Amino acid sequence: GAGVSQSPRYKVAKRGQDVALRCDPISGHVSLFWYQQALGQGPEFLTYFQNEAQLDKSGLPSDRFFAERPEGSVSTLKIQRTQQEDSAVYLCASSRGFGVFTDTQYFGPGTRLTVL
Amino acid sequence: KQEVTQIPAALSVPEGENLVLNCSFTDSAIYNLQWFRQDPGKGLTSLLLIQSSQREQTSGRLNASLDKSSGRSTLYIAASQPGDSATYLCAVKEDDNAGNMLTFGGGTRLMVKP
Numbered sequence: 001g002a003g004v005s006q007s008p009r010y011k012v013a014k015r016g017q018d019v020a021l022r023c024d025p026i027s028g029h030v031s032l033f034w035y036q037q038a039l040g041q042g043p044e045f046l047t048y049f050q051n052e053a054q055l056d057k058s059g060l061p062s063d064r065f066f067a068e069r070p071e072g073s074v075s076t077l078k079i080q081r082t083q084q085e086d087s088a089v090y091l092c093a094s095s096r097g098f099g100v101f102t103d104t105q106y107f108g109p110g111t112r113l114t115v116l
Numbered sequence: 117k118q119e120v121t122q123i124p125a126a127l128s129v130p131e132g133e134n135l136v137l138n139c140s141f142t143d144s145a146i147y148n149l150q151w152f153r154q155d156p157g158k159g160l161t162s163l164l165l166i167q168s169s170q171r172e173q174t175s176g177r178l179n180a181s182l183d184k185s186s187g188r189s190t191l192y193i194a195a196s197q198p199g200d201s202a203t204y205l206c207a208v209k210e211d212d213n214a215g216n217m218l219t220f221g222g223g224t225r226l227m228v229k230p
């Protein structure tokens with residue numbers, strides 16, 4: 001496809017379960033970002049990859065959150081021992097460039113996670 | 117830490133009105149500012165991107181201005197239509213090699229009534 005895709009689109013988890021969210025960026029895009037968007041709020045940065053290197057993970061809220069991009073394309077955001085406050089939409093974005101030349105970020109449709 | 121604020125949080129207008137959405141940011145050392153549109157259940161669509169050296173950008177009925185020194189941007193929508201109903205988000209990218217992420221405001225939820 002031409003855009004960023006994410007799967008699953010919706011995920012319901014019981015408190016304490018582990019979840020894995022997938023992002024397929026636009027082919028050839030170097031930069032990949034994960035954001036968390038709580039209901040009624042703007043997205044908040046979680047982590048950033050340049051190819052397979054995770055250059056910034058300052059936004060990850062706890063050590064229960066882990067992200068990887070082993071081959072520099074598909075990325076997975078994993079949340080261990082989910083809690084109710086993890087309920088949010090998780091957005092993935094990719095961009096062609098990197099560093100100060102990072103241009104427009106293209107966003108996927110998001111994964112809505114509900115933790116019961 | 118950069119903080120981005122959008123006013124108003126929600127806005128309802130009749131079709132045909134011209135309207136202005138406001139965005140302010142606390143740290144003027146930005147690389148660029150973007151306005152996005154978000155429809156329910158969908159991702160963000162970039163509307164306009166203004167580089168820090170620019171004053172405004174236009175696309176169709178949309179015009180975005182940037183006053184970097186005062187930390188403000190406005191999105192002007194002319195002749196609003198029901199199809200413009202969505203949440204509008206502004207986001208800044210900071211002027212820092214390490215700061216590749218965007219910092220978003222809370223959004224303005226716009227409803228245009230027929």
